[in-house]
Amino acid sequence: MSSPMHGRRAAAPARSRPARTAPVASLSEAPIAAEGTRLRTPLRPLLSLIAMSFAGAMMVATSVPALAITATDAEPRASVYAPVEDTVEYVPQTVEVGSDGVMTTLAAEQYHVEAAPPPIVSQVASVGSVAIVDTDAIVWPVLTPDRRSSGFGPRSAPCAGCSTNHDGVDFNPGNGTPVMSIADGVVVLATESGGGLGVNVEVQHNIGGELVTSSYGHMQYGSIAVSVGQQVAAGQQLGLVGTTGQSTGPHLHLEMFGVDGVRFDGFAWLAARIG
Ligand SMILES: [Zn+2]
Structure with missing residues:
Protein backbone atom coordinates (compact mmCIF):
# COMPACT_ATOMS: atom_id res chain seq x y z
CA MET A 1 0.00 0.00 0.00
CA SER A 2 2.78 2.39 0.85
CA SER A 3 4.86 1.78 -2.25
CA PRO A 4 2.26 3.09 -4.76
CA MET A 5 1.98 6.22 -2.64
CA HIS A 6 5.69 6.87 -2.78
CA GLY A 7 5.76 6.22 -6.46
CA ARG A 8 2.89 8.53 -7.25
CA ARG A 9 4.23 11.28 -5.04
CA ALA A 10 7.61 11.17 -6.74
CA ALA A 11 6.37 10.82 -10.30
CA ALA A 12 3.42 13.18 -10.55
CA PRO A 13 2.82 15.48 -7.58
CA ALA A 14 1.46 18.29 -9.73
CA ARG A 15 -1.08 16.14 -11.50
CA SER A 16 -2.74 14.90 -8.37
CA ARG A 17 -2.56 18.19 -6.51
CA PRO A 18 -5.53 20.08 -8.02
CA ALA A 19 -7.97 17.31 -7.32
CA ARG A 20 -6.91 16.44 -3.78
CA THR A 21 -5.70 19.77 -2.46
CA ALA A 22 -8.10 22.37 -3.78
CA PRO A 23 -8.63 24.11 -0.35
CA VAL A 24 -4.90 24.13 0.36
CA ALA A 25 -4.08 25.39 -3.12
CA SER A 26 -6.36 28.40 -2.64
CA LEU A 27 -4.42 29.26 0.50
CA SER A 28 -1.26 29.26 -1.58
CA GLU A 29 -2.81 31.75 -4.03
CA ALA A 30 -3.28 34.47 -1.40
CA PRO A 31 0.37 35.06 -0.50
CA ILE A 32 1.27 34.73 -4.15
CA ALA A 33 -1.04 37.55 -5.14
CA ALA A 34 0.16 39.80 -2.31
CA GLU A 35 3.89 39.29 -2.50
CA GLY A 36 4.57 38.37 -6.09
CA THR A 37 6.04 35.40 -7.79
CA ARG A 38 9.04 34.99 -5.48
CA LEU A 39 7.03 32.90 -3.09
CA ARG A 40 5.64 30.66 -5.76
CA THR A 41 8.77 28.62 -6.26
CA PRO A 42 9.70 27.64 -2.64
CA LEU A 43 6.19 27.61 -1.20
CA ARG A 44 4.29 25.58 -3.72
CA PRO A 45 6.34 22.35 -3.40
CA LEU A 46 6.13 22.66 0.39
CA LEU A 47 2.36 23.09 0.36
CA SER A 48 2.11 20.34 -2.15
CA LEU A 49 4.08 18.04 0.11
CA ILE A 50 1.86 18.92 3.11
CA ALA A 51 -1.23 18.35 1.04
CA MET A 52 0.03 15.04 -0.19
CA SER A 53 0.87 13.97 3.34
CA PHE A 54 -2.64 14.92 4.44
CA ALA A 55 -4.15 13.03 1.54
CA GLY A 56 -1.95 10.06 2.36
CA ALA A 57 -3.06 10.07 5.97
CA MET A 58 -6.67 10.12 4.83
CA MET A 59 -6.05 7.17 2.57
CA VAL A 60 -4.49 5.24 5.44
CA ALA A 61 -7.42 6.02 7.69
CA THR A 62 -10.02 5.01 5.15
CA SER A 63 -8.26 2.01 3.65
CA VAL A 64 -7.15 0.14 6.82
CA PRO A 65 -9.58 -2.73 7.33
CA ALA A 66 -12.20 -2.13 10.00
CA LEU A 67 -11.09 -5.21 11.90
CA ALA A 68 -7.58 -3.82 12.25
CA ILE A 69 -8.96 -0.70 13.90
CA THR A 70 -11.18 -2.55 16.34
CA ALA A 71 -8.86 -5.48 17.01
CA THR A 72 -7.36 -3.86 20.11
CA ASP A 73 -10.72 -3.07 21.71
CA ALA A 74 -11.11 -4.52 25.21
CA GLU A 75 -14.40 -6.09 24.29
CA PRO A 76 -15.44 -7.06 20.80
CA ARG A 77 -18.16 -5.00 19.25
CA ALA A 78 -19.50 -4.18 15.86
CA SER A 79 -17.38 -1.74 13.93
CA VAL A 80 -19.03 1.41 12.69
CA TYR A 81 -17.10 1.01 9.45
CA ALA A 82 -18.33 -2.44 8.68
CA PRO A 83 -21.72 -3.44 10.13
CA VAL A 84 -21.63 -7.04 11.23
CA GLU A 85 -24.90 -7.77 9.50
CA ASP A 86 -23.33 -7.12 6.14
CA THR A 87 -20.29 -9.30 6.69
CA VAL A 88 -21.83 -12.50 8.13
CA GLU A 89 -22.26 -15.24 5.63
CA TYR A 90 -24.98 -17.73 6.35
CA VAL A 91 -24.01 -21.14 5.20
CA PRO A 92 -26.98 -23.42 4.58
CA GLN A 93 -26.97 -26.54 6.74
CA THR A 94 -27.46 -29.92 5.24
CA VAL A 95 -28.13 -33.29 6.80
CA GLU A 96 -26.54 -36.22 5.09
CA VAL A 97 -28.08 -39.60 5.62
CA GLY A 98 -25.93 -42.60 4.98
CA SER A 99 -26.87 -45.03 2.28
CA ASP A 100 -27.84 -47.56 4.94
CA GLY A 101 -30.59 -45.33 6.32
CA VAL A 102 -33.96 -47.03 6.09
CA MET A 103 -37.38 -45.50 6.57
CA THR A 104 -39.60 -47.63 8.77
CA THR A 105 -43.05 -47.23 10.27
CA LEU A 106 -43.69 -47.61 13.99
CA ALA A 107 -46.31 -50.00 15.21
CA ALA A 108 -48.99 -48.44 17.39
CA GLU A 109 -47.62 -49.98 20.57
CA GLN A 110 -44.14 -48.56 19.97
CA TYR A 111 -44.96 -44.97 20.82
CA HIS A 112 -47.15 -42.92 23.12
CA VAL A 113 -49.25 -39.93 22.17
CA GLU A 114 -49.10 -37.68 25.22
CA ALA A 115 -50.97 -34.64 23.98
CA ALA A 116 -54.62 -34.12 24.85
CA PRO A 117 -55.61 -37.28 26.68
CA PRO A 118 -59.31 -38.02 26.25
CA PRO A 119 -61.68 -36.95 29.01
ZN1 LIG B 1 -57.07 -41.40 59.33
Missing part, protein backbone atom coordinates in the same frame (compact mmCIF):
# COMPACT_ATOMS: atom_id res chain seq x y z
CA ILE A 120 -62.51 -39.60 31.56
CA VAL A 121 -66.17 -40.47 31.93
CA SER A 122 -67.18 -41.25 35.49
CA GLN A 123 -70.32 -43.21 36.32
CA VAL A 124 -71.82 -41.20 39.16
CA ALA A 125 -74.56 -42.92 41.12
CA SER A 126 -77.98 -41.37 40.50
CA VAL A 127 -76.45 -38.83 38.11
CA GLY A 128 -75.11 -40.93 35.21
CA SER A 129 -72.04 -40.34 33.10
CA VAL A 130 -69.97 -37.29 33.94
CA ALA A 131 -66.92 -36.26 31.92
CA ILE A 132 -63.94 -35.24 34.05
CA VAL A 133 -61.54 -32.83 32.39
CA ASP A 134 -57.81 -33.45 32.59
CA THR A 135 -56.08 -31.28 35.18
CA ASP A 136 -52.56 -30.37 36.26
CA ALA A 137 -53.46 -28.15 39.22
CA ILE A 138 -52.96 -30.03 42.49
CA VAL A 139 -53.42 -28.38 45.92
CA TRP A 140 -53.34 -29.45 49.56
CA PRO A 141 -56.75 -30.34 51.05
CA VAL A 142 -56.12 -28.11 54.10
CA LEU A 143 -54.34 -24.81 54.67
CA THR A 144 -51.71 -26.24 57.04
CA PRO A 145 -50.62 -29.58 55.53
CA ASP A 146 -47.53 -29.74 57.74
CA ARG A 147 -49.68 -30.47 60.80
CA ARG A 148 -50.39 -34.21 60.60
CA SER A 149 -50.77 -37.13 62.99
CA SER A 150 -51.09 -40.63 61.55
CA GLY A 151 -49.35 -41.26 58.27
CA PHE A 152 -50.23 -43.85 55.67
CA GLY A 153 -49.63 -47.54 56.36
CA PRO A 154 -49.34 -49.92 59.33
CA ARG A 155 -49.89 -48.42 62.78
CA SER A 156 -51.11 -49.40 66.23
CA ALA A 157 -54.83 -48.72 66.28
CA PRO A 158 -55.50 -45.40 68.08
CA CYS A 159 -58.97 -46.51 69.21
CA ALA A 160 -61.16 -49.58 69.55
CA GLY A 161 -62.36 -50.28 66.03
CA CYS A 162 -59.73 -48.07 64.45
CA SER A 163 -57.72 -49.77 61.71
CA THR A 164 -54.20 -51.09 62.29
CA ASN A 165 -53.39 -50.48 58.64
CA HIS A 166 -54.08 -46.80 58.06
CA ASP A 167 -55.71 -46.35 54.65
CA GLY A 168 -55.12 -42.63 54.57
CA VAL A 169 -53.23 -39.72 56.04
CA ASP A 170 -54.52 -37.60 58.92
CA PHE A 171 -54.22 -33.82 58.71
CA ASN A 172 -54.69 -31.72 61.86
CA PRO A 173 -55.42 -28.17 60.71
CA GLY A 174 -57.92 -27.57 63.52
CA ASN A 175 -61.61 -28.18 64.13
CA GLY A 176 -63.89 -26.32 61.72
CA THR A 177 -61.21 -25.36 59.21
CA PRO A 178 -61.98 -25.76 55.49
CA VAL A 179 -61.50 -29.06 53.63
CA MET A 180 -60.76 -28.49 49.94
CA SER A 181 -60.70 -30.60 46.80
CA ILE A 182 -57.13 -31.50 45.84
CA ALA A 183 -57.87 -31.00 42.12
CA ASP A 184 -60.63 -30.32 39.60
CA GLY A 185 -63.09 -33.18 39.52
CA VAL A 186 -66.60 -34.40 40.05
CA VAL A 187 -68.22 -35.28 43.37
CA VAL A 188 -69.20 -38.97 43.42
CA LEU A 189 -70.12 -39.29 47.11
CA ALA A 190 -71.41 -36.79 49.66
CA THR A 191 -72.88 -38.38 52.75
CA GLU A 192 -73.27 -37.91 56.49
CA SER A 193 -73.56 -41.69 56.93
CA GLY A 194 -70.12 -42.79 55.85
CA GLY A 195 -69.68 -45.45 58.56
CA GLY A 196 -66.20 -45.21 60.10
CA LEU A 197 -65.48 -42.20 57.89
CA GLY A 198 -68.48 -40.29 59.27
CA VAL A 199 -69.33 -37.29 57.14
CA ASN A 200 -67.57 -38.19 53.91
CA VAL A 201 -67.10 -36.67 50.44
CA GLU A 202 -65.40 -38.42 47.50
CA VAL A 203 -64.17 -36.60 44.39
CA GLN A 204 -62.95 -38.25 41.18
CA HIS A 205 -60.19 -36.56 39.15
CA ASN A 206 -58.66 -36.97 35.72
CA ILE A 207 -54.94 -36.68 36.45
CA GLY A 208 -53.07 -36.93 33.17
CA GLY A 209 -55.59 -39.38 31.78
CA GLU A 210 -55.80 -41.51 34.91
CA LEU A 211 -58.82 -41.75 37.16
CA VAL A 212 -57.84 -40.86 40.72
CA THR A 213 -60.27 -40.60 43.63
CA SER A 214 -59.80 -38.55 46.80
CA SER A 215 -61.91 -39.24 49.91
CA TYR A 216 -62.37 -36.77 52.78
CA GLY A 217 -63.55 -38.26 56.08
CA HIS A 218 -64.65 -37.25 59.60
CA MET A 219 -66.00 -33.84 58.54
CA GLN A 220 -68.54 -31.93 60.62
CA TYR A 221 -72.24 -32.65 60.36
CA GLY A 222 -73.99 -30.05 58.25
CA SER A 223 -70.76 -28.83 56.71
CA ILE A 224 -70.91 -30.56 53.31
CA ALA A 225 -70.85 -27.80 50.69
CA VAL A 226 -71.19 -29.91 47.53
CA SER A 227 -73.54 -32.49 46.06
CA VAL A 228 -73.11 -35.70 44.06
CA GLY A 229 -72.49 -35.06 40.36
CA GLN A 230 -71.22 -31.53 40.97
CA GLN A 231 -68.09 -30.38 39.15
CA VAL A 232 -65.60 -28.88 41.60
CA ALA A 233 -62.36 -26.99 41.14
CA ALA A 234 -58.99 -27.47 42.80
CA GLY A 235 -59.14 -25.77 46.20
CA GLN A 236 -62.93 -25.60 46.28
CA GLN A 237 -64.35 -26.11 49.77
CA LEU A 238 -66.06 -29.46 50.33
CA GLY A 239 -66.79 -29.24 54.06
CA LEU A 240 -65.23 -28.51 57.46
CA VAL A 241 -62.80 -30.52 59.59
CA GLY A 242 -64.66 -32.49 62.28
CA THR A 243 -64.51 -35.72 64.24
CA THR A 244 -67.48 -37.76 62.97
CA GLY A 245 -67.27 -41.57 62.53
CA GLN A 246 -64.40 -43.60 64.00
CA SER A 247 -62.31 -40.65 65.14
CA THR A 248 -60.44 -39.72 68.29
CA GLY A 249 -60.41 -35.98 67.62
CA PRO A 250 -60.97 -33.35 64.94
CA HIS A 251 -58.87 -34.11 61.88
CA LEU A 252 -59.17 -34.72 58.15
CA HIS A 253 -58.71 -38.33 57.10
CA LEU A 254 -57.70 -38.25 53.40
CA GLU A 255 -57.74 -41.43 51.35
CA MET A 256 -56.63 -41.69 47.73
CA PHE A 257 -56.98 -44.55 45.26
CA GLY A 258 -57.05 -45.37 41.56
CA VAL A 259 -59.47 -47.42 39.48
CA ASP A 260 -58.35 -50.60 41.29
CA GLY A 261 -59.57 -49.13 44.58
CA VAL A 262 -56.22 -49.82 46.25
CA ARG A 263 -55.35 -47.02 48.65
CA PHE A 264 -51.98 -45.30 48.28
CA ASP A 265 -50.08 -42.70 50.28
CA GLY A 266 -51.95 -39.50 49.46
CA PHE A 267 -49.50 -37.29 51.31
CA ALA A 268 -46.53 -38.55 49.31
CA TRP A 269 -48.55 -38.28 46.10
CA LEU A 270 -49.54 -34.67 46.86
CA ALA A 271 -46.10 -33.68 48.07
CA ALA A 272 -44.52 -34.97 44.86
CA ARG A 273 -46.86 -32.85 42.75
CA ILE A 274 -47.16 -29.70 44.83
CA GLY A 275 -43.49 -29.48 45.84
Whole structure:
Protein backbone atom coordinates (compact mmCIF):
# COMPACT_ATOMS: atom_id res chain seq x y z
CA MET A 1 0.00 0.00 0.00
CA SER A 2 2.78 2.39 0.85
CA SER A 3 4.86 1.78 -2.25
CA PRO A 4 2.26 3.09 -4.76
CA MET A 5 1.98 6.22 -2.64
CA HIS A 6 5.69 6.87 -2.78
CA GLY A 7 5.76 6.22 -6.46
CA ARG A 8 2.89 8.53 -7.25
CA ARG A 9 4.23 11.28 -5.04
CA ALA A 10 7.61 11.17 -6.74
CA ALA A 11 6.37 10.82 -10.30
CA ALA A 12 3.42 13.18 -10.55
CA PRO A 13 2.82 15.48 -7.58
CA ALA A 14 1.46 18.29 -9.73
CA ARG A 15 -1.08 16.14 -11.50
CA SER A 16 -2.74 14.90 -8.37
CA ARG A 17 -2.56 18.19 -6.51
CA PRO A 18 -5.53 20.08 -8.02
CA ALA A 19 -7.97 17.31 -7.32
CA ARG A 20 -6.91 16.44 -3.78
CA THR A 21 -5.70 19.77 -2.46
CA ALA A 22 -8.10 22.37 -3.78
CA PRO A 23 -8.63 24.11 -0.35
CA VAL A 24 -4.90 24.13 0.36
CA ALA A 25 -4.08 25.39 -3.12
CA SER A 26 -6.36 28.40 -2.64
CA LEU A 27 -4.42 29.26 0.50
CA SER A 28 -1.26 29.26 -1.58
CA GLU A 29 -2.81 31.75 -4.03
CA ALA A 30 -3.28 34.47 -1.40
CA PRO A 31 0.37 35.06 -0.50
CA ILE A 32 1.27 34.73 -4.15
CA ALA A 33 -1.04 37.55 -5.14
CA ALA A 34 0.16 39.80 -2.31
CA GLU A 35 3.89 39.29 -2.50
CA GLY A 36 4.57 38.37 -6.09
CA THR A 37 6.04 35.40 -7.79
CA ARG A 38 9.04 34.99 -5.48
CA LEU A 39 7.03 32.90 -3.09
CA ARG A 40 5.64 30.66 -5.76
CA THR A 41 8.77 28.62 -6.26
CA PRO A 42 9.70 27.64 -2.64
CA LEU A 43 6.19 27.61 -1.20
CA ARG A 44 4.29 25.58 -3.72
CA PRO A 45 6.34 22.35 -3.40
CA LEU A 46 6.13 22.66 0.39
CA LEU A 47 2.36 23.09 0.36
CA SER A 48 2.11 20.34 -2.15
CA LEU A 49 4.08 18.04 0.11
CA ILE A 50 1.86 18.92 3.11
CA ALA A 51 -1.23 18.35 1.04
CA MET A 52 0.03 15.04 -0.19
CA SER A 53 0.87 13.97 3.34
CA PHE A 54 -2.64 14.92 4.44
CA ALA A 55 -4.15 13.03 1.54
CA GLY A 56 -1.95 10.06 2.36
CA ALA A 57 -3.06 10.07 5.97
CA MET A 58 -6.67 10.12 4.83
CA MET A 59 -6.05 7.17 2.57
CA VAL A 60 -4.49 5.24 5.44
CA ALA A 61 -7.42 6.02 7.69
CA THR A 62 -10.02 5.01 5.15
CA SER A 63 -8.26 2.01 3.65
CA VAL A 64 -7.15 0.14 6.82
CA PRO A 65 -9.58 -2.73 7.33
CA ALA A 66 -12.20 -2.13 10.00
CA LEU A 67 -11.09 -5.21 11.90
CA ALA A 68 -7.58 -3.82 12.25
CA ILE A 69 -8.96 -0.70 13.90
CA THR A 70 -11.18 -2.55 16.34
CA ALA A 71 -8.86 -5.48 17.01
CA THR A 72 -7.36 -3.86 20.11
CA ASP A 73 -10.72 -3.07 21.71
CA ALA A 74 -11.11 -4.52 25.21
CA GLU A 75 -14.40 -6.09 24.29
CA PRO A 76 -15.44 -7.06 20.80
CA ARG A 77 -18.16 -5.00 19.25
CA ALA A 78 -19.50 -4.18 15.86
CA SER A 79 -17.38 -1.74 13.93
CA VAL A 80 -19.03 1.41 12.69
CA TYR A 81 -17.10 1.01 9.45
CA ALA A 82 -18.33 -2.44 8.68
CA PRO A 83 -21.72 -3.44 10.13
CA VAL A 84 -21.63 -7.04 11.23
CA GLU A 85 -24.90 -7.77 9.50
CA ASP A 86 -23.33 -7.12 6.14
CA THR A 87 -20.29 -9.30 6.69
CA VAL A 88 -21.83 -12.50 8.13
CA GLU A 89 -22.26 -15.24 5.63
CA TYR A 90 -24.98 -17.73 6.35
CA VAL A 91 -24.01 -21.14 5.20
CA PRO A 92 -26.98 -23.42 4.58
CA GLN A 93 -26.97 -26.54 6.74
CA THR A 94 -27.46 -29.92 5.24
CA VAL A 95 -28.13 -33.29 6.80
CA GLU A 96 -26.54 -36.22 5.09
CA VAL A 97 -28.08 -39.60 5.62
CA GLY A 98 -25.93 -42.60 4.98
CA SER A 99 -26.87 -45.03 2.28
CA ASP A 100 -27.84 -47.56 4.94
CA GLY A 101 -30.59 -45.33 6.32
CA VAL A 102 -33.96 -47.03 6.09
CA MET A 103 -37.38 -45.50 6.57
CA THR A 104 -39.60 -47.63 8.77
CA THR A 105 -43.05 -47.23 10.27
CA LEU A 106 -43.69 -47.61 13.99
CA ALA A 107 -46.31 -50.00 15.21
CA ALA A 108 -48.99 -48.44 17.39
CA GLU A 109 -47.62 -49.98 20.57
CA GLN A 110 -44.14 -48.56 19.97
CA TYR A 111 -44.96 -44.97 20.82
CA HIS A 112 -47.15 -42.92 23.12
CA VAL A 113 -49.25 -39.93 22.17
CA GLU A 114 -49.10 -37.68 25.22
CA ALA A 115 -50.97 -34.64 23.98
CA ALA A 116 -54.62 -34.12 24.85
CA PRO A 117 -55.61 -37.28 26.68
CA PRO A 118 -59.31 -38.02 26.25
CA PRO A 119 -61.68 -36.95 29.01
CA ILE A 120 -62.51 -39.60 31.56
CA VAL A 121 -66.17 -40.47 31.93
CA SER A 122 -67.18 -41.25 35.49
CA GLN A 123 -70.32 -43.21 36.32
CA VAL A 124 -71.82 -41.20 39.16
CA ALA A 125 -74.56 -42.92 41.12
CA SER A 126 -77.98 -41.37 40.50
CA VAL A 127 -76.45 -38.83 38.11
CA GLY A 128 -75.11 -40.93 35.21
CA SER A 129 -72.04 -40.34 33.10
CA VAL A 130 -69.97 -37.29 33.94
CA ALA A 131 -66.92 -36.26 31.92
CA ILE A 132 -63.94 -35.24 34.05
CA VAL A 133 -61.54 -32.83 32.39
CA ASP A 134 -57.81 -33.45 32.59
CA THR A 135 -56.08 -31.28 35.18
CA ASP A 136 -52.56 -30.37 36.26
CA ALA A 137 -53.46 -28.15 39.22
CA ILE A 138 -52.96 -30.03 42.49
CA VAL A 139 -53.42 -28.38 45.92
CA TRP A 140 -53.34 -29.45 49.56
CA PRO A 141 -56.75 -30.34 51.05
CA VAL A 142 -56.12 -28.11 54.10
CA LEU A 143 -54.34 -24.81 54.67
CA THR A 144 -51.71 -26.24 57.04
CA PRO A 145 -50.62 -29.58 55.53
CA ASP A 146 -47.53 -29.74 57.74
CA ARG A 147 -49.68 -30.47 60.80
CA ARG A 148 -50.39 -34.21 60.60
CA SER A 149 -50.77 -37.13 62.99
CA SER A 150 -51.09 -40.63 61.55
CA GLY A 151 -49.35 -41.26 58.27
CA PHE A 152 -50.23 -43.85 55.67
CA GLY A 153 -49.63 -47.54 56.36
CA PRO A 154 -49.34 -49.92 59.33
CA ARG A 155 -49.89 -48.42 62.78
CA SER A 156 -51.11 -49.40 66.23
CA ALA A 157 -54.83 -48.72 66.28
CA PRO A 158 -55.50 -45.40 68.08
CA CYS A 159 -58.97 -46.51 69.21
CA ALA A 160 -61.16 -49.58 69.55
CA GLY A 161 -62.36 -50.28 66.03
CA CYS A 162 -59.73 -48.07 64.45
CA SER A 163 -57.72 -49.77 61.71
CA THR A 164 -54.20 -51.09 62.29
CA ASN A 165 -53.39 -50.48 58.64
CA HIS A 166 -54.08 -46.80 58.06
CA ASP A 167 -55.71 -46.35 54.65
CA GLY A 168 -55.12 -42.63 54.57
CA VAL A 169 -53.23 -39.72 56.04
CA ASP A 170 -54.52 -37.60 58.92
CA PHE A 171 -54.22 -33.82 58.71
CA ASN A 172 -54.69 -31.72 61.86
CA PRO A 173 -55.42 -28.17 60.71
CA GLY A 174 -57.92 -27.57 63.52
CA ASN A 175 -61.61 -28.18 64.13
CA GLY A 176 -63.89 -26.32 61.72
CA THR A 177 -61.21 -25.36 59.21
CA PRO A 178 -61.98 -25.76 55.49
CA VAL A 179 -61.50 -29.06 53.63
CA MET A 180 -60.76 -28.49 49.94
CA SER A 181 -60.70 -30.60 46.80
CA ILE A 182 -57.13 -31.50 45.84
CA ALA A 183 -57.87 -31.00 42.12
CA ASP A 184 -60.63 -30.32 39.60
CA GLY A 185 -63.09 -33.18 39.52
CA VAL A 186 -66.60 -34.40 40.05
CA VAL A 187 -68.22 -35.28 43.37
CA VAL A 188 -69.20 -38.97 43.42
CA LEU A 189 -70.12 -39.29 47.11
CA ALA A 190 -71.41 -36.79 49.66
CA THR A 191 -72.88 -38.38 52.75
CA GLU A 192 -73.27 -37.91 56.49
CA SER A 193 -73.56 -41.69 56.93
CA GLY A 194 -70.12 -42.79 55.85
CA GLY A 195 -69.68 -45.45 58.56
CA GLY A 196 -66.20 -45.21 60.10
CA LEU A 197 -65.48 -42.20 57.89
CA GLY A 198 -68.48 -40.29 59.27
CA VAL A 199 -69.33 -37.29 57.14
CA ASN A 200 -67.57 -38.19 53.91
CA VAL A 201 -67.10 -36.67 50.44
CA GLU A 202 -65.40 -38.42 47.50
CA VAL A 203 -64.17 -36.60 44.39
CA GLN A 204 -62.95 -38.25 41.18
CA HIS A 205 -60.19 -36.56 39.15
CA ASN A 206 -58.66 -36.97 35.72
CA ILE A 207 -54.94 -36.68 36.45
CA GLY A 208 -53.07 -36.93 33.17
CA GLY A 209 -55.59 -39.38 31.78
CA GLU A 210 -55.80 -41.51 34.91
CA LEU A 211 -58.82 -41.75 37.16
CA VAL A 212 -57.84 -40.86 40.72
CA THR A 213 -60.27 -40.60 43.63
CA SER A 214 -59.80 -38.55 46.80
CA SER A 215 -61.91 -39.24 49.91
CA TYR A 216 -62.37 -36.77 52.78
CA GLY A 217 -63.55 -38.26 56.08
CA HIS A 218 -64.65 -37.25 59.60
CA MET A 219 -66.00 -33.84 58.54
CA GLN A 220 -68.54 -31.93 60.62
CA TYR A 221 -72.24 -32.65 60.36
CA GLY A 222 -73.99 -30.05 58.25
CA SER A 223 -70.76 -28.83 56.71
CA ILE A 224 -70.91 -30.56 53.31
CA ALA A 225 -70.85 -27.80 50.69
CA VAL A 226 -71.19 -29.91 47.53
CA SER A 227 -73.54 -32.49 46.06
CA VAL A 228 -73.11 -35.70 44.06
CA GLY A 229 -72.49 -35.06 40.36
CA GLN A 230 -71.22 -31.53 40.97
CA GLN A 231 -68.09 -30.38 39.15
CA VAL A 232 -65.60 -28.88 41.60
CA ALA A 233 -62.36 -26.99 41.14
CA ALA A 234 -58.99 -27.47 42.80
CA GLY A 235 -59.14 -25.77 46.20
CA GLN A 236 -62.93 -25.60 46.28
CA GLN A 237 -64.35 -26.11 49.77
CA LEU A 238 -66.06 -29.46 50.33
CA GLY A 239 -66.79 -29.24 54.06
CA LEU A 240 -65.23 -28.51 57.46
CA VAL A 241 -62.80 -30.52 59.59
CA GLY A 242 -64.66 -32.49 62.28
CA THR A 243 -64.51 -35.72 64.24
CA THR A 244 -67.48 -37.76 62.97
CA GLY A 245 -67.27 -41.57 62.53
CA GLN A 246 -64.40 -43.60 64.00
CA SER A 247 -62.31 -40.65 65.14
CA THR A 248 -60.44 -39.72 68.29
CA GLY A 249 -60.41 -35.98 67.62
CA PRO A 250 -60.97 -33.35 64.94
CA HIS A 251 -58.87 -34.11 61.88
CA LEU A 252 -59.17 -34.72 58.15
CA HIS A 253 -58.71 -38.33 57.10
CA LEU A 254 -57.70 -38.25 53.40
CA GLU A 255 -57.74 -41.43 51.35
CA MET A 256 -56.63 -41.69 47.73
CA PHE A 257 -56.98 -44.55 45.26
CA GLY A 258 -57.05 -45.37 41.56
CA VAL A 259 -59.47 -47.42 39.48
CA ASP A 260 -58.35 -50.60 41.29
CA GLY A 261 -59.57 -49.13 44.58
CA VAL A 262 -56.22 -49.82 46.25
CA ARG A 263 -55.35 -47.02 48.65
CA PHE A 264 -51.98 -45.30 48.28
CA ASP A 265 -50.08 -42.70 50.28
CA GLY A 266 -51.95 -39.50 49.46
CA PHE A 267 -49.50 -37.29 51.31
CA ALA A 268 -46.53 -38.55 49.31
CA TRP A 269 -48.55 -38.28 46.10
CA LEU A 270 -49.54 -34.67 46.86
CA ALA A 271 -46.10 -33.68 48.07
CA ALA A 272 -44.52 -34.97 44.86
CA ARG A 273 -46.86 -32.85 42.75
CA ILE A 274 -47.16 -29.70 44.83
CA GLY A 275 -43.49 -29.48 45.84
ZN1 LIG B 1 -57.07 -41.40 59.33
